[in-house]
Amino acid sequence: MATFKSRAVRITQHGGPEQMQLVETEVGEPGPGEVRIRHHAIGLNFIDTYQRSGLYPMAMPLTLGGEGAGVIEAVGEGVTHLQVGDRAAYAGSGQPGSYCDLRVMPAMSVCRLPDAISFETGAAMMLKGLTAQYLLKRTRPVEGLEPGDYLLWHAAAGGVGLIACQWAKALGYRLIGTAGSDEKCALALANGAAHMINYRTEDFVARVREITGGAGVKVVYDSVGKDTWGQSLDCLQPLGLMVSFGNSSGAVPPFAPGVLAQKGSLYVTRPTLASHARTRERTQAMADELFAVVASGQVKIHIDQRYPLEQAAQAHRDLEARLTTGSSILLP
Structure with a gap:
């Protein structure tokens, strides 16, 4: 089976930002119900710091990150809503791992990204935007x-x-x-x-x-x-x-x-996003509503901080010190 090189920000134990290490990994082919996506931008969220610190305990080793946007490189058996070459974005997969160049992940939470929305905006808005959607419209x-x-x-x-x-x-x-x-x-x-x-x-x-x-x-x-x-x-x-x-x-x-x-x-x-976005159809419906309100101009996504992937630890320090406004992204 073919493998592909990727960089990933990984921790081997819970703790502060100093636990975050940039490592080289190998990524394989997607299995049934999975896709391989190459990131163009990666979202940064406060929940990432909870998973890193141990407030939300996670299995180790752990690649951090809950959202991203990029291009679909491969599609596993049974995946029909995405094709190779599609622009896509995701959040709320239930499996962290977006702080990387390339990953294989469940296709259920991955949505096609409209051409009108950039990769940076897609990565910055999926978790936050879907959260705002389920809070204002459903909670x-x-x-x-x-x-x-x-x-x-x-x-x-x-x-x-x-x-x-x-x-x-x-x-x-x-x-x-x-x-x-x-x-x-x-x-x-x-x-x-x-x-x-x-x-x-x-x-x-x-x-x-x-x-x-x-x-x-x-x-x-x-x-x-x-x-x-x-x-x-x-x-x-x-x-x-x-x-x-x-x-x-x-x-x-x-x-x-x-x-x-x-x-x-x-x-x-x-509430949690995972409970609200528990099926592909529900996730897509929520995302469609978010895409529509952003594409209409009623909601603008403010990306106020951009960090290269290798500076993810500094991004966490800034987030925890409340030095950030709007959205922050990592760039692979």
């Missing part, structure tokens, strides 16, 4: 969301946040965002946030109550975790929904369900 409060409704989005100047600011505006929602600097607040406002709160200088609970006339919001979308959890519950209306979809400040501590009753019969969910 909704019990009383629904209507145009004019307020919602709270933490880390609104991040990769998912900037997509959400634009998409929420296109849907008619009034997004109240939080960020850690005036510059980041200005960036989110420029991308469609209705209001921004600098959580380092303002009490975001008090500001949310002020903005909403004391009513609170129907839903909070929170990727920060430990640092924002308790206060976020205080921002919700009765029957409101707390959506915890990340842990950038650390994992949410255990809490008594009775707290939800005290604060207004609140709902809590911890």
Whole structure:
């Protein structure tokens, strides 16, 4: 069986960015239900740091990375939605491994990339864009969301946040965002946030109550975790929904369900992309909606940092230090 040389960023034990090593690997032919893709760009996401650090324990050795875009070089038996030469992008395969030049992977999560969308944009937007899609369109409060409704989005100047600011505006929602600097607040406002709160200088609970006339919001979308959890519950209306979809400040501590009753019969969910994109058809439908809103210009993907593949460890340091805005990509 033919093999092909590839570089990959791999770890052999959990830890800091210093564990990340660039190694040479060999990649073979795809098996049934698989494709071989040559990356033109690779997405960088906060979940990659969780898998590297051990917050999300993974089997070793591990090639990091959850999304990428490139060209299909080979197609395994039974794969009918992709052909050799297709432009493609993916996220949420359930199998990390995108920090490389070339990989074999399950075809289920790989989607054809429209010609109107560049490889860099495709790599930067798949995980973040599909996340924004399942949050705004599928993870909704019990009383629904209507145009004019307020919602709270933490880390609104991040990769998912900037997509959400634009998409929420296109849907008619009034997004109240939080960020850690005036510059980041200005960036989110420029991308469609209705209001921004600098959580380092303002009490975001008090500001949310002020903005909403004391009513609170129907839903909070929170990727920060430990640092924002308790206060976020205080921002919700009765029957409101707390959506915890990340842990950038650390994992949410255990809490008594009775707290939800005290604060207004609140709902809590911890969704993942893997649960929402669990079939090829569902993944494609979600991706088609994302491609359409990006191609229409209603949502623009901001790639604010680009790193060569060999500088992936520095990219992780910058991400964890919250020095990045928008999306970041690695270039093979």
